[in-house]
Amino acid sequence: MQPFRFDLCELPGETEGLRQEIRAFLAEELKQIPKVTRAQTWSGSDPEFSRKMGAKGWIGMTWPKQYGGHERSFFERYVMLEEMLAAGAPVGAHWIGDRQSGPLLLRFGTEEQRQKILPRVAKGECYFCIGMSEPDSGSDLAATRTRAEKVDGGYRVNGTKLWTSGAHTAHYMIALFRTDFAAEAKHSGLTQFLVDLKNTDGIAIRPIKDLAGNAHFNEVVFEDAFVPDNMLVGTEGGGWGQVTAELAFERSGPERYLSSFILMVEMIRELEKRSGEEGAREIGRLVAHLVTLRQMSLSVAGMLEKGENPALEASVVKDLGAIFEQDMPVRAHELLGIAPGIGTGNEYEDVLGYLTQTVPSFSLRGGTREILRGIIARGLGLR
Numbered sequence: 001m002q003p004f005r006f007d008l009c010e011l012p013g014e015t016e017g018l019r020q021e022i023r024a025f026l027a028e029e030l031k032q033i034p035k036v037t038r039a040q041t042w043s044g045s046d047p048e049f050s051r052k053m054g055a056k057g058w059i060g061m062t063w064p065k066q067y068g069g070h071e072r073s074f075f076e077r078y079v080m081l082e083e084m085l086a087a088g089a090p091v092g093a094h095w096i097g098d099r100q101s102g103p104l105l106l107r108f109g110t111e112e113q114r115q116k117i118l119p120r121v122a123k124g125e126c127y128f129c130i131g132m133s134e135p136d137s138g139s140d141l142a143a144t145r146t147r148a149e150k151v152d153g154g155y156r157v158n159g160t161k162l163w164t165s166g167a168h169t170a171h172y173m174i175a176l177f178r179t180d181f182a183a184e185a186k187h188s189g190l191t192q193f194l195v196d197l198k199n200t201d202g203i204a205i206r207p208i209k210d211l212a213g214n215a216h217f218n219e220v221v222f223e224d225a226f227v228p229d230n231m232l233v234g235t236e237g238g239g240w241g242q243v244t245a246e247l248a249f250e251r252s253g254p255e256r257y258l259s260s261f262i263l264m265v266e267m268i269r270e271l272e273k274r275s276g277e278e279g280a281r282e283i284g285r286l287v288a289h290l291v292t293l294r295q296m297s298l299s300v301a302g303m304l305e306k307g308e309n310p311a312l313e314a315s316v317v318k319d320l321g322a323i324f325e326q327d328m329p330v331r332a333h334e335l336l337g338i339a340p341g342i343g344t345g346n347e348y349e350d351v352l353g354y355l356t357q358t359v360p361s362f363s364l365r366g367g368t369r370e371i372l373r374g375i376i377a378r379g380l381g382l383r
Contacts, residue, residue, distance in 0.1 A: 003312070003379045003380045003381065004312045004313045004316060004379055005299075005303075005310075005313065006295070006296050006299040006313060007299050007302060008295070008299070009295070009298045009299045009301065009302035010298075011075050011078070011079060011298070012073070012075055015075055015076055015079045018076055018079055018080065019079050019082075019083060022058070022079070022080055022083040022084070023083060023087075025056065026083065026084070026087040026089060029049065029052070029089070030087055030088065030089060033088070033090075034347070034350075035088070035262060035266065035347040035350070035351050036347065036350040036351050036353075036354050037088070037090070038087065038088020038089075038262050039088060039262045039263065039351045039354050039355055040088070040090070040092070040214075040354070041084070041085050041088045041089065041090070041091065041092075041255075041258075041259065041262070042084075042085060042091050042092050042095050042255050042259070043092050043165070043214075043216050044088075044090035044091075044092050045090060045092040045093040045166065045169055046090035046092075046093060047093045047124070047127075047169075049089065049090050049091070049093075050091070050093040050094040050124035050125075050127075051123065051124040051125060052124070053091070053094070053124050054094070054122060054123040054124030054125065055123075055124070057070045057072075058080050059094050059097075059098045059121065059122050059123070059124055060098060060102060060118065060121060060122030061076060061077040061080065062074055062076075062077050062103075063102060063103075063106060063118065063122065064106075067106070067114050067115070067118035067119060067122070068118050068119030068120070068121070068122030068123065069118070069122055070122075073305060074301045074302075074304045074305040075301060075302075075305065077301075078253075078254065078298065078301045081253060081254050081255070082254050082258070085254055085255055085258040085259070085261065086258055086261050088261075088262050092166065092216075093124070093127050093166075093169065094121065094124050094126075094127060095166075096127070096128045096129060096130060096165070096166060096170075097121040097126060097127055097128035097172075098121065099253065100130070100246050101121075101128035101130070101172070101174050102118055102121050102122075102128075103246075104174060104192075104233070104242065104245075104246050105117065105118060105194075105233065106118070107242075107245070108192070108233050108234035108238075108242050109194070109233055109234075110230065112230060113194060113230075113231075113233070117172065117194075126171050126172070127166065127169055127170045127171050127172075128166075128170055128171070128172050128173065128174060129164050129165060129166045129167040129170035129172075129173050129174075129197075129218075130164065130165070130173065130174055130175075131146075131161040131164060131173045131174065131175030131176060131195065131220060132144075132161070132175075132176050132243065133161065133162050133163045133164070134146060134159070134160060134161060134162055135160055135162050140371070141176060141190075141240075141243060142186050142187055142190070142240070144176055144177065144178050144190055145159055145178060146158065146159025146160065146161065146175075146176075146177050146178060146222060147159055147177065147178055147179075147181065148177035148178065148179050148191060148193065148227065149179075150179070151226075153228060153229060154226055154227050154228040154229050154231070155177070155179070155193070155226070155227045155229075155232075156224055156225070156226060157177060157193075157195075157202075157222040157224075157225045157226075157227055158222055158223060158224060158225075159177070159221075159222050160219060160220065160221050160222070161173075161175065161219070161220040161222075162208075162219050162220075163208070163217050163218075163365075164205075164217065164218045164219070164220050165216050165217055165218075165365070166216065166218075167197065167205050167218040167220050168205050168207060168215070168218055170197055171196070171197060171198055172194055172195060172196060172197060173194075173195040173197055173220070174192060174193075174194060174195075174233065174246075175192065175193050175194075175195050176190055176191075176192055176239050176243050177190070177191055177192075177193055177239075178190055178191075179191040179236055179237065179239075180237060185237075187240040188237050188240070189237060190237070190239035190240045190243070191232065191233075191234075191235075191236045191237060191238065191239040192232075192233040192234055192238075192239040192242050192243060193227050193231050193232055193233060194231040194232075194233050195225075195227055195231065196231070200225055200226070200227070201225065201226070202222060202223045202224045202225035202226070203220065203221070203222055203223075203225050204220070204221040204223070205218050205219075205220050206218060206219045206220075206221070210357070210358065210361065244311060245309055245311070247311065247314070252297055252300035252301075252310065252313065252314035252317045252318065253297065254294070254297055256293070256297065256317055256318050256321030256322070256325075257290060257293040257294065257297065257317075257321040257324055257325065259325050259362060260324075260325040260328040260329070260355055260359065261290075262351055263328055263329065263332055263351050263352060263355050264283075264286060264290075264328065266347060266348045266351050266352075267283065267332050267335065267336065267348075268283060269348070270336055270338070270348050271283065271335075271336070278335070279335060279336075282331060282335050286324075286328070286331070289324050290324070293317065293320060293321055293324060296313070296316070296317050296320070297317050297321075299313065300313050300314055300317060311375075312375065312376070312379040315372045315375045315376055315379075316376060318372055319369060319372045319373060319376070321362075322362045322363040322369065323363075325359055325362050326359045326360070326362055326363060328355065328359070329352055329355045329356040329359055332352055333352065333356075336348075338352065340352040340353035340356040341353045342354070
């Protein structure tokens with residue numbers, strides 16, 4: 001039996017019309033957006049742009065219509081994501097809700113939660129963040145220590161979540177808390193909750209600046225915060241299985257190989273001004289890697305279309321994608337001999353400067369390299 005599967009998967013021909021529609025939309029919407037801003041793509045937040053996407057039916061594309069979705073295929077959604085990321089569209093506001101929190105609620109949420117929240121997400125009006133990582137625990141979700149203790153009508157929460165992307169603008173957090181504190185309940189004592197960040201007392205959201213000076217990440221501190229019973233997601237004690245299923249959505253999409261795509265486009269433009277074969281060889285190598293990663297990611301999309309859980313394959317895509325993207329600024333600098341810059345007015349230097357400072361986080365978000373390789377090793381029967 002093969003440990004993981006990457007079946008060849010082609011996009012259906014009917015997706016081409018959608019691709020052309022999206023390209024025309026982006027050509028108009030992004031024509032005044034600088035390249036260095038586009039380089040932020042799925043971490044760049046623009047609520048107005050998200051609402052326009054919602055009006056087009058490009059958020060919640062695969063969801064049931066009764067929850068504001070459009071019942072389109074995972075392949076159509078994949079085409080939409082490719083075009084948005086390749087163009088550098090600012091999709092960060094709705095990104096997490098569309099990618100994983102919405103699907104999680106569809107699978108494990110209550111009917112009340114779905115009816116109340118999902119139509120607003122699909123309209124581009126409601127945003128999510130993920131409360132997984134904690135101080136001193138890295139990507140070891142089983143080390144979660146934030147406590148949700150049962151009280152009358154709900155749970156009292158105390159603890160801290162770290163590296164929480166978009167918490168400062170999100171309406172809700174899907175959070176993993178510990179509800180059983182016995183030593184033997186490391187995995188079985190975890191539960192997911194839907195936390196209203198705008199209307200819950202006892203929550204402090206503190207920005208964490210990255211090397212580029214942006215504050216996408218946050219520390220979120222809970223001090224006797226009250227979460228009602230009707231905000232529990234799934235079953236008490238079922239959080240470990242739910243969160244690992246959720247990570248398949250997070251680790252396998254085109255954002256795992258297109259986050260540095262704007263830089264590759266700018267590299268090609270710079271190389272067009274020069275002669276020599278070295279640049280063509282390097283671009284050929286990068287494109288070959290890109291196409292391979294795309295095929296692997298498409299294969300995962302095909303599994304999701306069939307209702308399968310490709311958690312192992314998604315980990316492989318995420319690990320290889322981070323290597324590819326983190327290598328891009330290094331190759332760009334070596335190949336062209338142009339130093340990265342910030343605010344120079346030169347598009348190539350600015351894009352290179354932004355990504356040089358940002359790519360170290362690419363092997364942290366969605367699980368560190370060590371955690372991913374541990375998952376892959378277990379899939380290979382090596383541990």
